[in-house]
Amino acid sequence: MEPPAEFSNVSPDCVGTGVRNGTLTNCSISGVNSPAGSWNGRIQTLAVPIPQNYTCDYNDPGGCWWRIFMNFPGGGQDTTTWNAQITGDPVRLTQ
Numbered sequence: 001m002e003p004p005a006e007f008s009n010v011s012p013d014c015v016g017t018g019v020r021n022g023t024l025t026n027c028s029i030s031g032v033n034s035p036a037g038s039w040n041g042r043i044q045t046l047a048v049p050i051p052q053n054y055t056c057d058y059n060d061p062g063g064c065w066w067r068i069f070m071n072f073p074g075g076g077q078d079t080t081t082w083n084a085q086i087t088g089d090p091v092r093l094t095q
Contacts, residue, residue: 018044032072 014027019042027046032039048066057063070080 014049015047016044017047018042020044 014024016022016024016029019039020029024046027048029044
């Protein structure tokens, strides 16, 4: 996971709930393919803490975007489904 370039001092750690629980260093999960079948039909949630002093340049087309990188060293043959939510007290809404 990578925060927007204009706010790079965000901790890359996140909190996992599901197959992997607790603090995930660098928001990274390994061993998705083992043991065989342990991830089938399971939900993994990642909560990314965003500090109160977070700011970004929403006038920049590339600003304010959080990036998620996936790497399956052994290859991936399954389908994944993604959902993103903002919880808490967001201060800016888009049209």
